[in-house]
Amino acid sequence: MLFLETLIGGLLAGTMYSLVAIGFVLIYKASGVFNFAQGSILLFSALLFVTLHEAGVPFVVAILLTILALVLLAILIEKLVLRPLTNRSPMTLFMATLGLSYAIEGIAQGVMGATVHELDLGIDDVPIFIGDLLVSQFDLVAAVTAVILVTVLALLFNQTRIGISLRAVADDTRAALSIGINLNHIWQIVWAVAGMTGLVAGILWGARQGVQFSLSLVVLKALPVLIIGGFTSIGGAIAGGLIVGASENLAEAYIGPAIGGGITGWFAYFLALAFLFIRPAGLFGERAIERV
Amino acid sequence: MSAIANPYAESVELLRVDDIEVIYDSAVLAVSGVSLTVPKGAIIALLGANGAGKSTTLKAISGLVRADRAEVSSGSIHFQGQMSTHTPPHVLVQQGIVHVLEGRHVFAHLTVEENLRSGGFVRRPSRQSLQAGLERIYTWFPRLKEKRKVQAGYTSGGEQQMVAIGRALMTNPSMVLLDEPSMGLAPLIVQEIFEIVSQLNEKEGVSFLLAEQNIPVALKHAHYGYVLETGKIVLSGTAQELLQNTALQDAYLGKKQ
Ligand SMILES: Nc1ncnc2c1ncn2[C@@H]1O[C@H](COP(=O)(O)OP(=O)(O)OP(=O)(O)O)[C@@H](O)[C@H]1O
Ligand SMILES: [Mg+2]
Numbered sequence: 115m116l117f118l119e120t121l122i123g124g125l126l127a128g129t130m131y132s133l134v135a136i137g138f139v140l141i142y143k144a145s146g147v148f149n150f151a152q153g154s155i156l157l158f159s160a161l162l163f164v165t166l167h168e169a170g171v172p173f174v175v176a177i178l179l180t181i182l183a184l185v186l187l188a189i190l191i192e193k194l195v196l197r198p199l200t201n202r203s204p205m206t207l208f209m210a211t212l213g214l215s216y217a218i219e220g221i222a223q224g225v226m227g228a229t230v231h232e233l234d235l236g237i238d239d240v241p242i243f244i245g246d247l248l249v250s251q252f253d254l255v256a257a258v259t260a261v262i263l264v265t266v267l268a269l270l271f272n273q274t275r276i277g278i279s280l281r282a283v284a285d286d287t288r289a290a291l292s293i294g295i296n297l298n299h300i301w302q303i304v305w306a307v308a309g310m311t312g313l314v315a316g317i318l319w320g321a322r323q324g325v326q327f328s329l330s331l332v333v334l335k336a337l338p339v340l341i342i343g344g345f346t347s348i349g350g351a352i353a354g355g356l357i358v359g360a361s362e363n364l365a366e367a368y369i370g371p372a373i374g375g376g377i378t379g380w381f382a383y384f385l386a387l388a389f390l391f392i393r394p395a396g397l398f399g400e401r402a403i404e405r406v
Numbered sequence: 407m408s409a410i411a412n413p414y415a416e417s418v419e420l421l422r423v424d425d426i427e428v429i430y431d432s433a434v435l436a437v438s439g440v441s442l443t444v445p446k447g448a449i450i451a452l453l454g455a456n457g458a459g460k461s462t463t464l465k466a467i468s469g470l471v472r473a474d475r476a477e478v479s480s481g482s483i484h485f486q487g488q489m490s491t492h493t494p495p496h497v498l499v500q501q502g503i504v505h506v507l508e509g510r511h512v513f514a515h516l517t518v519e520e521n522l523r524s525g526g527f528v529r530r531p532s533r534q535s536l537q538a539g540l541e542r543i544y545t546w547f548p549r550l551k552e553k554r555k556v557q558a559g560y561t562s563g564g565e566q567q568m569v570a571i572g573r574a575l576m577t578n579p580s581m582v583l584l585d586e587p588s589m590g591l592a593p594l595i596v597q598e599i600f601e602i603v604s605q606l607n608e609k610e611g612v613s614f615l616l617a618e619q620n621i622p623v624a625l626k627h628a629h630y631g632y633v634l635e636t637g638k639i640v641l642s643g644t645a646q647e648l649l650q651n652t653a654l655q656d657a658y659l660g661k662k663q
Pocket of ligand 2: 460461462508585586
């Protein structure tokens with residue numbers, strides 16, 4: 115019973131890692147950039163949302179305004195950073211997102227302050243019984259939210275024209291250009307959508323530990339998730355998040371007492387390292403199709 | 407029909423390339439002093455050996471040079487009378503130029519049908535007209551209909567070439583830049599593909615600028631041809647003239663073997 119509860123608790127918490135990782139995967143697939151600024155964008159969106167909310171803006175309106183800001187931010191980033199750096203090396207682009215992350219963080223904190231904001235979503239973080247199992251109500255809500263978001267994204271990418279265009283760009287950028295897909299437009303959309311996954315993750319994390327600077331550090335937690343799941347697969351990001359969440363929780367419960375706890379701080383990295391030895395492309399890393 | 411069969415009768419100029427020079431990485435001069443025209447409704451061949459500059463010329467016309475860190479550093483390109491030298495690729499596609507890249511470049515993880523659909527998006531068609539576009543491609547390439555649910559990366563080389571051409575036709579082009587369609591394909595498939603190109607030209611009036619190393623096949627279907635050598639046009643003429651030109655045969659065969 116303890117095992118099952120620990121596992122479920124871990125899986126539920128893991129869905130939030132998955133959310134953060136999905137934002138990375140989207141941008142990586144569309145432009146080959148490891149977007150270090152994803153954490154700052156997450157912080158920016160959560161901070162903006164909580165600031166609006168504290169100022170008395172109703173929940174839904176605050177969400178919509180934040181989404182609007184994220185879309186504008188995506189357009190700005192595309193025009194001012196990505197477009198001028200088109201065709202540069204992945205390292206140059208990575209450095210650019212590094213700079214971007216400090217700029218966004220600085221501006222966000224400069225304008226909205228560096229204090230910790232409480233964020234109360236009205237969900238009690240008390241465990242409830244589901245059958246015989248004791249499960250955190252908050253984790254459950256977070257997981258359901260994540261599942262909804264992932265379903266919407268899956269529909270977007272599988273069915274819509276934007277989704278097909280995006281997968282086309284991920285597959286072969288030159289060919290996408292050759293049939294008139296506007297790459298700049300696709301980048302703007304992808305950065306905006308990645309920002310929105312960041313917003314959802316930011317609100318959920320923020321509600322748990324307060325909206326503050328340390329939120330931007332979830333980037334560092336996304337890294338092992340991506341190494342385990344692979345950088346190019348949304349399914350991989352989901353699986354990676356769940357694996358990290360579950361194993362971290364289990365390790366804390368079963369090995370933790372023996373070595374004095376604190377395992378959740380580093381276990382994910384340990385796991386990722388092990389994966390690097392076994393399966394460097396990650397669980398679901400996309401393989402190039404070898405034609406027969 | 408006869409106007410299309412003999413495009414020089416009316417000779418409406420669709421594309422004009424004037425003395426262009428293309429430089430990669432601001433350092434490598436790949437093409438210099440290339441001039442050519444494509445009359446409306448014609449099939450024009452661009453011939454030459456490896457590295458002669460055929461692909462570079464096509465990329466200059468479609469605007470894709472920039473994606474390869476290159477630029478048209480002098481000269482000019484006009485499409486339908488409008489200056490298009492520095493127009494972005496997606497705008498050129500909207501205007502009616504589409505480029506089928508060398509090596510096919512299908513979207514390997516997308517199904518055959520998704521590949522085709524993706525070509526239609528640029529026109530922002532309604533659901534019905536996108537579907538009608540698909541049906542048109544399936545009539546040209548019945549084989550693709552059977553494979554429509556298969557990931558394009560898992561189809562044969564010939565089928566991938568058909569996907570690439572079909573995807574390009576979905577943009578509703580007035581001119582197709584076709585880069586080495588025969589590459590790596592069995593002669594029978596090459597024939598089939600060139601046959602379809604000729605038919606598209608005759609029945610729908612689509613113009614083609616066709617880069618090829620396979621001179622006999624290209625000249626069998628083209629009306630007129632240009633020969634490139636190390637970045638320069640060295641010879642041009644009607645398909646008949648070029649076929650009878652011994653210098654071309656010798657030079658080409660000499661390079662090839
Ligand atoms: N991406 C690139 N970067 C630098 N130089 C290039 C690039 N692509 C082509 N070149 C150079 O430009 C010249 C012309 O190449 P191009 O690909 O246009 O020839 P081609 O006629 O298409 O040859 P092939 O029949 O082999 O396809 C070559 O000398 C080549 O080295
Ligand atoms: Mg070539």
